[in-house]
Amino acid sequence: MRKVLIANRGEIAVRIARACRERGLGVVAVYAGPDATRMHVLMADQAVRLDDDQDAMHPVAAYLSVSRIIDAARRTGADAIHPGYGFLSERAALAAACVDAGITFIGPPADVIERMGSKIEARRLMEAAGVPCVPGARPADQSLEALRAAAAVVGVPLIVKASAGGGGKGMRVVADLADLDDALGAARREAESAFGDGTLYIERQVQQPRHIEVQVLADAHGTTVHLGERECSLQRRHQKVIEEAPSPIVSPQLRERLGATAVAAARAAGYRNAGTVEFLLEGSADDARFYFLEMNTRLQVEHPVTELVTGIDLVQQQLRVAEGLPLDIAAAAGGPRGHALECRLYAEAPAQGFLPQAGPILRYREPQGPGVRVDSGVREGDLVTPDFDPLLAKLIVHAPTRSLALARARQALRDYVVLGLHTNASYLLRVLSHPDVEAGHLHTHWLAAHHEALTRAPSEHERAAAAAVAASHRQLSQDQQRSAVVDGVARSGDSPWRTLGGWRG
Amino acid sequence: MAEWSAERRADGTWRVAGPDGSWRHAHAVTDAEDAVWVHLGDAVVVIPTERSVARRTPIQGHATLEAPMPALVTAVLANVGDVVEAGATLLLLEAMKMELPLKAPTAGRITAVHCAVGQRVTPGKALVDLSPAPGAP
Numbered sequence: 001m002r003k004v005l006i007a008n009r010g011e012i013a014v015r016i017a018r019a020c021r022e023r024g025l026g027v028v029a030v031y032a033g034p035d036a037t038r039m040h041v042l043m044a045d046q047a048v049r050l051d052d053d054q055d056a057m058h059p060v061a062a063y064l065s066v067s068r069i070i071d072a073a074r075r076t077g078a079d080a081i082h083p084g085y086g087f088l089s090e091r092a093a094l095a096a097a098c099v100d101a102g103i104t105f106i107g108p109p110a111d112v113i114e115r116m117g118s119k120i121e122a123r124r125l126m127e128a129a130g131v132p133c134v135p136g137a138r139p140a141d142q143s144l145e146a147l148r149a150a151a152a153v154v155g156v157p158l159i160v161k162a163s164a165g166g167g168g169k170g171m172r173v174v175a176d177l178a179d180l181d182d183a184l185g186a187a188r189r190e191a192e193s194a195f196g197d198g199t200l201y202i203e204r205q206v207q208q209p210r211h212i213e214v215q216v217l218a219d220a221h222g223t224t225v226h227l228g229e230r231e232c233s234l235q236r237r238h239q240k241v242i243e244e245a246p247s248p249i250v251s252p253q254l255r256e257r258l259g260a261t262a263v264a265a266a267r268a269a270g271y272r273n274a275g276t277v278e279f280l281l282e283g284s285a286d287d288a289r290f291y292f293l294e295m296n297t298r299l300q301v302e303h304p305v306t307e308l309v310t311g312i313d314l315v316q317q318q319l320r321v322a323e324g325l326p327l328d329i330a331a332a333a334g335g336p337r338g339h340a341l342e343c344r345l346y347a348e349a350p351a352q353g354f355l356p357q358a359g360p361i362l363r364y365r366e367p368q369g370p371g372v373r374v375d376s377g378v379r380e381g382d383l384v385t386p387d388f389d390p391l392l393a394k395l396i397v398h399a400p401t402r403s404l405a406l407a408r409a410r411q412a413l414r415d416y417v418v419l420g421l422h423t424n425a426s427y428l429l430r431v432l433s434h435p436d437v438e439a440g441h442l443h444t445h446w447l448a449a450h451h452e453a454l455t456r457a458p459s460e461h462e463r464a465a466a467a468a469v470a471a472s473h474r475q476l477s478q479d480q481q482r483s484a485v486v487d488g489v490a491r492s493g494d495s496p497w498r499t500l501g502g503w504r505g
Numbered sequence: 506m507a508e509w510s511a512e513r514r515a516d517g518t519w520r521v522a523g524p525d526g527s528w529r530h531a532h533a534v535t536d537a538e539d540a541v542w543v544h545l546g547d548a549v550v551v552i553p554t555e556r557s558v559a560r561r562t563p564i565q566g567h568a569t570l571e572a573p574m575p576a577l578v579t580a581v582l583a584n585v586g587d588v589v590e591a592g593a594t595l596l597l598l599e600a601m602k603m604e605l606p607l608k609a610p611t612a613g614r615i616t617a618v619h620c621a622v623g624q625r626v627t628p629g630k631a632l633v634d635l636s637p638a639p640g641a642p
Contacts, residue, residue, distance in 0.1 A: 418544075
C-alpha cells in the first residue's frame, strides 16, 4: 500500500488521514457539494470532487456512489480505500468493487459484510456458533398469520424488527397483542420504503437493557482477539450520545465471557480487520445475561475510548491488517487501564426536539489538557450545512478512574466554545452531571426518561450574565464584534499555521 | 437586584461578575442577524437585537411560513386555494438526513406557494402563505 483514498468526510476522514500519514502513506480525499474547503479536503495530498455542477445530485448520494469512488481511486493511483463509518462502510458492493479493480479494501471481505448485514442471516449464524441471541422467532413464512403465531409464542412485550433494518427504522414495540397487526403493518411499510425489503422478525423486549459492545480485531494469519467492551447505553432514538470504556458494571469475569463470545462470533463470521460485536445486557456482574444484537463490520464512531484504555491505535491496526501484516497488540495485555469517555458534539438544538442546526461557526475553541482528545472535522469559519449527519466532533477524555474521567469530561465541555450555531454541549454537560450517570445506573432508555431535566432553558442567572456580556460586546466596533482580533493580533482560526495541512508534495 | 457587569480581557474574552460575587469567563460574537452569542461554560445564550425580534412578528390576518433552517424541499403537499386544517402538513423539508414536516399553524386557505420540489431554501425564506379561516386561533 502506498496511497489511501478515504471515502468519507468530517472528523473520521481527518482521523484516518492522520494515521495514514504516520505510516508514510499518501492521502486522497473525496468531496461533494459544500465540502470543497473542509478540513478533510485541505489536509489531503490530493482531493477528488465526486459531483459536478451539472449534477443535481444530493451530496450524500455522491459520497454513496461506488463507481465514483472507484473512479477517483483509479484517477489518483490510490491502491487502497478506507471507508470510515457510515456511507459505504457496510456496503458489500464497495468491498467487491475494490477486489475487481485490484484495490485493497481496508475492512472485512465483501461476503462477510453481506452476511452480517442481514439481521436474520447473522442471527442464524450466531445461534449455530453457540452465541446467545435474544429469544425470538424468524418465521420463513412471512404471512400475517405466521407472524401472529410467532408473536404469541414469544410473548409480550416484544419488538417487531426488519431483517434489513438499522437505526431504529422498521422497528415497533408491542406491549399488547391487540396492537400487533398495526405494528406489523407499520414496520413492514417502513422497511419496504427504507430498505426495499419488508422481511420481519420478532424478538422478546429486554427490559431496561444496557448496550455493551466488544471491539474485535482479526488478521489474515489466524489471530482473532478482543479489546474489551464499550458501554453505549446513553442513546437517543438508537443514536449513541455518550460512550465509555470499560463499562461500570462489567467485572473481569464478565469481560472474559463477553470477549470470548465476541471472538467466537467473529470467527464464525470469517471476520478480518476491525469490527464490533454488539450485545444487549440485562442484570449485572456475574448474574448478567447478554444477547447478540448485531455485528458492525467497520470502525465505530466510538472507537477512541477503546484506544485510550488499551493503548492500541485501531486505525493503525486496520492498515496493518490490510497490508497483510500480523496484529501488533501487545500493549493491550492486562486489560483496560483507567477510564475513557466519549461525548458526541452534534449541531442540534436539544431544547427544540434536537432539531439539526446549520450555520457558520463564528467562534471555535477546543478544550485542551492532560487526557483530553478532540477528534474534529470542523474549524472556525466553517459553514455547517444541512446536507450531512450533524456530528461536528468528538470529545474523548481519559483518566485513572471513572469519577475522574467524568470530572475531566465536564470541565472539557465547559471549555469547548462553539458559537454561531447551537450544539448539544450543555445537554452533554447535564447528562454527565446527573447522579444516575455518576453511579453508572444506565440503560438504553435512560436519556428519553430524563429528557425534561436534561433540556431545561438557561437559568435566570445565566440569562442575566449573558445579557450583560452582550450589552458590553455591542459597544465594540462592528469588526471587533465579529472577529477575534485583539490589539491587532489575529486569534481566529485562519492563521496560516492552522490551515496549512500536509507538507508532502 | 444589583446588575451583572462585564469586563473585557486582554484576549478578547469577557469576565462577567454577578451581584452575589460569583464570576464567569465568557466568549461573545455577533452573528449576521446582529444577535450576540454568549458562551458561559455551562450554557450558550443568544441575545437577539430588538430589530431581529421585530422581524419575526407575524402579520395580522395572514401567515407566511418560513424555512426554519437551510433545507431541501422534498414534497409540496399544498396547492394554492386549498383549505387546510390546523396541523395539516403543507411541505416536507429534508435537512441533515431528517425529514421535517412544515405544518399549518392555523386552519385556513393557501394563498401562495413560494417553493418547488428539489429547491434548496435558506432560513427565513418564505415558503407558503396562509390566510387563516375566520374564527381560527
